[in-house]
Amino acid sequence: MTKLGQWLCGLALLGSAWAALALAPPGLQPPAPLRQALLPLPIYLLVAFGCYSLATVGYRLATFNDCEEAAAELQEQIKAARADLRRRGLRL
Amino acid sequence: SVLLPTYNERDNLPLVVWLLVTTLRRSGIDFEIIIIDDGSPDGTQEVAKQLEKIYGSDKILLRPRARKLGLGTAYIHGMKYASGNFIVIMDADLSHHPKFIPEFIRKQKEGNFDIVSGTRYKGNGGVYGWDLKRKLISRGANFLTQVLLRPGASDLTGSFRLYRKEVLEKLMEKCVSKGYVFQMEMVVRARQLGFTIGEVPISFVDRVYGESKLGGNEIISFLKGLLTLFATT
Numbered sequence: 001m002t003k004l005g006q007w008l009c010g011l012a013l014l015g016s017a018w019a020a021l022a023l024a025p026p027g028l029q030p031p032a033p034l035r036q037a038l039l040p041l042p043i044y045l046l047v048a049f050g051c052y053s054l055a056t057v058g059y060r061l062a063t064f065n066d067c068e069e070a071a072a073e074l075q076e077q078i079k080a081a082r083a084d085l086r087r088r089g090l091r092l
Numbered sequence: 093s094v095l096l097p098t099y100n101e102r103d104n105l106p107l108v109v110w111l112l113v114t115t116l117r118r119s120g121i122d123f124e125i126i127i128i129d130d131g132s133p134d135g136t137q138e139v140a141k142q143l144e145k146i147y148g149s150d151k152i153l154l155r156p157r158a159r160k161l162g163l164g165t166a167y168i169h170g171m172k173y174a175s176g177n178f179i180v181i182m183d184a185d186l187s188h189h190p191k192f193i194p195e196f197i198r199k200q201k202e203g204n205f206d207i208v209s210g211t212r213y214k215g216n217g218g219v220y221g222w223d224l225k226r227k228l229i230s231r232g233a234n235f236l237t238q239v240l241l242r243p244g245a246s247d248l249t250g251s252f253r254l255y256r257k258e259v260l261e262k263l264m265e266k267c268v269s270k271g272y273v274f275q276m277e278m279v280v281r282a283r284q285l286g287f288t289i290g291e292v293p294i295s296f297v298d299r300v301y302g303e304s305k306l307g308g309n310e311i312i313s314f315l316k317g318l319l320t321l322f323a324t325t
Contacts, residue, residue: 065218
């Protein structure tokens with residue numbers, strides 16, 4: 001199954017479970033407190049996911065390593081490389 | 093076999109070849125470097141010919157093409173001439189440092205991996221020369237990719253990797269995308285086919301010479317490609 005397929009199946013499953021419980025006809029309703037929590041649940045989850053995303057990307061952005069030493073080392077090696085290549089006959 | 097697709101890399105090519113030869117000789121690794129130049133107008137091929145004379149045509153294999161035909165086909169073309177049992181793909185613009193290749197090899201042996209991928213996002217991997225905006229785009233895109241594709245690898249758009257030759261051949265048959273998405277597709281298909289992937293943190297030093305390419309167009313095509321992979325794999 002494709003990732004899209006997995007998402008659609010998952011959403012369909014959760015969606016129908018939610019609908020069955022939250023939108024049930026009067027006779028089959030779960031107790032009131034449960035229904036009150038259940039009804040806005042999809043929105044809450046969406047917002048929670050949004051917050052998680054922002055926090056995660058923000059954290060990863062802040063901890064993105066800066067490779068100062070790698071850049072400096074590279075500059076040194078470029079000098080050595082140029083000198084060596086010239087010695088070996090490279091003409092630019 | 094190190095595959096080096098080049099386009100207008102006259103300044104960087106001798107440096108990256110020098111680093112490759114120095115690093116690999118020092119590590120006692122048997123190697124060859126296959127330079128696939130797509131008809132660069134800046135004289136890259138002339139420089140490549142000089143390098144071939146300096147280091148020998150058994151170590152430097154020139155396999156150019158007439159014009160710019162894209163990365164995927166460059167790999168396919170290069171692989172035809174590769175005699176190594178492992179293939180390293182990397183950028184020729186000094187953003188990827190050959191010093192990581194012995195680490196890739198060590199990692200491959202450690203876990204008998206089919207693919208070893210260099211990652212900028214884990215361990216002490218990182219980048220140099222990116223401003224905040226570029227880093228944000230990178231992290232944001234990677235996050236989106238992780239959520240949608242759950243690929244089991246931390247750096248999907250990276251192009252510094254070691255492949256078992258048969259594995260790369262198999263993947264090249266199946267992959268159809270272009271650009272960044274192509275690198276992503278390789279990992280996704282590899283997982284589908286049950287290949288194992290190991291990771292090694294790498295440092296990515298953005299372009300020492302030349303212009304880097306990330307504009308609105310790249311972002312759009314990345315998103316299109318990501319959604320395509322999401323819907324088809």
